[in-house]
Amino acid sequence: xxxxxxxxxxxxxxxxxxxxxxxxxxxxxxxxxxxxxxxxxxxxxxxxxxxxxxxxxxxxxxxxxxxxxxxxxxxxxxxxxxxxxxxxxxxxxxxxxxxxxxxxxxxxxxxxxxxxxxxxxxxxxxxxxxxxxxxxxxxxxxxxxxxxxxxxxxxxxxxxxxxxxxxxxxxxxxxxxxxxxxxxxxxxxxxxxxxxxxxxxxxxxxxxxxxxxxxxxxxxxxxxxxxxxxxxxxxxxxxxxxxxxxxxxx
Amino acid sequence: xxxxxxxxxxxxxxxxxxxxxxxxxxxxxxxxxxxxxxxxxxxxxxxxxxxxxxxxxxxxxxxxxxxxxxxxxxxxxxxxxxxxxxxxxxxxxxxxxxxxxxxxxxxxxxxxxxxxxxxxxxxxxxxxxxxxxxx
Ligand SMILES: Nc1ncnc2c1ncn2[C@@H]1O[C@H](COP(=O)(O)OP(=O)(O)O)[C@@H](O)[C@H]1O
Ligand SMILES: [Mg+2]
Numbered sequence: 001x002x003x004x005x006x007x008x009x010x011x012x013x014x015x016x017x018x019x020x021x022x023x024x025x026x027x028x029x030x031x032x033x034x035x036x037x038x039x040x041x042x043x044x045x046x047x048x049x050x051x052x053x054x055x056x057x058x059x060x061x062x063x064x065x066x067x068x069x070x071x072x073x074x075x076x077x078x079x080x081x082x083x084x085x086x087x088x089x090x091x092x093x094x095x096x097x098x099x100x101x102x103x104x105x106x107x108x109x110x111x112x113x114x115x116x117x118x119x120x121x122x123x124x125x126x127x128x129x130x131x132x133x134x135x136x137x138x139x140x141x142x143x144x145x146x147x148x149x150x151x152x153x154x155x156x157x158x159x160x161x162x163x164x165x166x167x168x169x170x171x172x173x174x175x176x177x178x179x180x181x182x183x184x185x186x187x188x189x190x191x192x193x194x195x196x197x198x199x200x201x202x203x204x205x206x207x208x209x210x211x212x213x214x215x216x217x218x219x220x221x222x223x224x225x226x227x228x229x230x231x232x233x234x235x236x237x238x239x240x241x242x243x244x245x246x247x248x249x250x
Numbered sequence: 251x252x253x254x255x256x257x258x259x260x261x262x263x264x265x266x267x268x269x270x271x272x273x274x275x276x277x278x279x280x281x282x283x284x285x286x287x288x289x290x291x292x293x294x295x296x297x298x299x300x301x302x303x304x305x306x307x308x309x310x311x312x313x314x315x316x317x318x319x320x321x322x323x324x325x326x327x328x329x330x331x332x333x334x335x336x337x338x339x340x341x342x343x344x345x346x347x348x349x350x351x352x353x354x355x356x357x358x359x360x361x362x363x364x365x366x367x368x369x370x371x372x373x374x375x376x377x378x379x380x381x382x383x384x385x
Contacts, residue, residue, distance in 0.1 A: 054257035054273055119265060147264035179271055179289070181296040182353040210289035218293070218359035219345050 008063065011046060015067065018042050019096070029092045031099035040103060047104045048111035057108050064104050068097045128153050130161035136168040137238045139231075143176040151187040158191060162200045169238040170195055173231050175206030185220045192225050201226065201241060205234035255316055262309035267299040270312050277314060278325060283385055290363045291325060291383050297356035298329040298379055304350060306333025310376075323385045324365065330378040336371040343369070 018039040026035035043064070050060045071093050079086035128150065133139045138161045142154065154172075162170055172191065174180065180188075192202045203226045207215075215222065228234040239245060257277065259270045274295040278288040295312065302310040310331025317326040336342045343361065348354035361367040364381040371377040 054259055056256070056258050059256075115269075116265070119269060145265070145268040147268070178275065179292050179296050181293055181300065182355050182359065183300055186353050208289070210286045213286055214289050214293050214363065217290075217362045219355050219362075220353065220359075 011063075012067070012070070014042060015039070019093075023096075029096055031096060031103060036096075039100070043100055043104050044107035044111075047107035048114075051108045051111035052115055057105060060104060060108055061101055064097065064101045067100075068094055128157045130157050132161070132165050132167075133171075133235070134238070134242075136166060136242060137171065137235075138162060138165055138167045138169075139171040139173065141173045141176065144178070146177060146184050146187060151190075154187070155191055155194060159194060159198060162195060162198050167200050169241055170200050170202045171231070171234045171238060172202055172204045173206045173234070174204060175208075175231070177206075180207065180211045180215060182218060182220060185215065185218075185222070189222075189225065203228055203234045203237055205229070205231045256313060257315065258311065258313045260309065261299045261302045261312050264300075264303055266309070267296060267303060270299050271296045274314060274327075281316060281323075281325065281385065283325070283383075287383060287385070291327075294360045294363050294381060294383075295327060297360050298327065298381075301356060301377075302329065302331050302333075304352070306331045306377075308333065317382060319366070319382055319384075324382050325385075326380065326382045327364075328378070328380050330376065332376040335373040335375055335377055337373055339369065339371055342371075 018036075022033070022036040022039050023029070024035075026033040030036075031040065047060055050063075051057075072090060075086055075089050075093070079089060128140060128142070130138050130140045138158070140154065140158055140161070146154070158170055158172070161167065172188070174188075177184065188204060192204075195202045204222075205228045207227055207229065226237065228237050236246075257273060259266065259273070261267060261270060271292050274292045275288060278291045283291065295314070299312050302312070308331070310329065310333065313328045315326055317324055319326075341347050343358050344354075345358050346354045357369070360379075360381065361369075363383075365384045366382040368380045369377070
C-alpha cells in the first residue's frame with residue numbers, strides 16, 4: 001500500500017487522541033476498561049463506515065494494524081535513554097492494537113449485517129400500487145429493485161387491477177427502476193403477454209436514453225412492447241388507443 | 251485518482267446484486283464517467299452478479315476498482331465464483347443461449363458493453379470474468 005489518504009490521516013490523529021486519553025485513565029491496558037470506551041466507539045464507527053463502503057475486511061484490519069508500527073519510532077525517541085521501558089511500552093500498545101483489531105472485525109461484521117437487514121426491510125415495504133388514472137386505464141409506477149419476488153407481485157397486482165377495473169390499457173412506468181437488465185426486460189415481456197390474455201394492452205413508459213442504448217447493445221428486442229419515453233406520452237397513447245382525446249375547453 | 255480504491259462485495263442473493271448495482275452507479279458517477287457509460291457499467295455489474303445468483307449454488311465475489319490500461323483510466327470489474335463452471339464457453343457467449351430459460355444475452359451483451367472482456371471457466375472449478383470500461 002502507498003501513502004495513507006487524507007481521511008486515513010485524520011482518522012490516525014483522532015485515534016491517537018482517544019488512545020492517549022484511554023491510557024492516561026485506564027487502570028490496566030485492557031480494551032474493555034471504561035477509559036477506552038471512546039476509542040472503542042470510534043473504531044466501531046470507522047469499521048461500520050468501511051463496511052458500508054464495501055472495503056475488504058482485510059483492508060480495515062491492515063489499517064488498524066498499521067498503528068502498531070506507527071508507534072515504534074515515536075516511542076523509541078521518547079524512551080531513547082531506557083530501552084527496557086521502551087520495549088514494555090511498545091508491548092503495551094501492541095496489545096491494545098491487537099485487541100482493537102478483534103473488536104474492529106466484529107464491528108465490521110455487525111455493520112455489514114445491519115446494512116443488509118435494513119435494505120431488505122426497505123425493499124419489502126416498497127409496495128406496488130396500481131392506480132386507476134382514467135376510465136379503463138390503470139397505471140403502475142415501478143420503483144427500485146425488481147427481483148423475482150417483486151416481479152411476481154407486479155404481475156399479480158397488475159392483472160388484478162386490470163380485471164377489477166375492466167381496463168383496456170395498463171401503463172407500467174419504469175422511470176424509477178435504476179437499471180433495466182435482461183432479467184427485468186424478461187419480466188416486463190411476461191407481464192405484457194399476461195395482460196394481453198386479459199384483453200389489455202400494456203404501455204411501458206420511462207425508459208431513459210441510456211437504458212434504450214444499452215438494451216440495444218444487449219440485443220434485447222422490445223419491438224413487441226409498446227413503449228413511450230415519458231409517462232405523459234404514455235397517457236396520450238393510452239387515450240388514443242381508446243379512441244379518446246383530451247382537448248381544450250372551447 | 252489512484253488505483254488503490256477497491257470495492258469488494260460477496261454476492262449470494264438477489265438483493266446483493268441490487269446493492270452492487272447501486273455502488274457501481276455511485277462509483278462510476280464519482281469517478282467522472284458520463285451518463286451512458288455509468289448505465290453500461292451498472293448493467294454489466296447486474297448481469298454478471300445475477301449469474302452468480304442464478305447459475306451457482308454459493309454465489310461469488312464481485313470487485314471493482316479504478317485501473318489504468320494502455321494510457322487510459324477506466325473501471326475494472328472482476329466477478330468470480332467456485333460454482334459449476336460453463337461446459338461450452340462459445341455457446342454461453344452466443345446470444346440467446348440460456349440453461350435457465352433466461353434471455354441468454356447477459357454474457358454476450360456484457361462483452362459488447364465493455365471495452366475489454368475476458369472470461370475463463372472450468373467445469374467443476376468455477377468461472378471468472380474480468381472486464382474493463384474506459385472512462
Ligand atoms: N457464473 C456462471 N457459472 C456457471 N454457469 C454460468 C455462469 N454464468 C453464466 N453461465 C451459463 O451461461 C449461460 C448464459 O449466461 P447469460 O448469457 O448470462 O444468460 P442467462 O443468464 O439469461 O441464462 C447461462 O444460462 C448459464 O448456463
Ligand atoms: Mg445472465
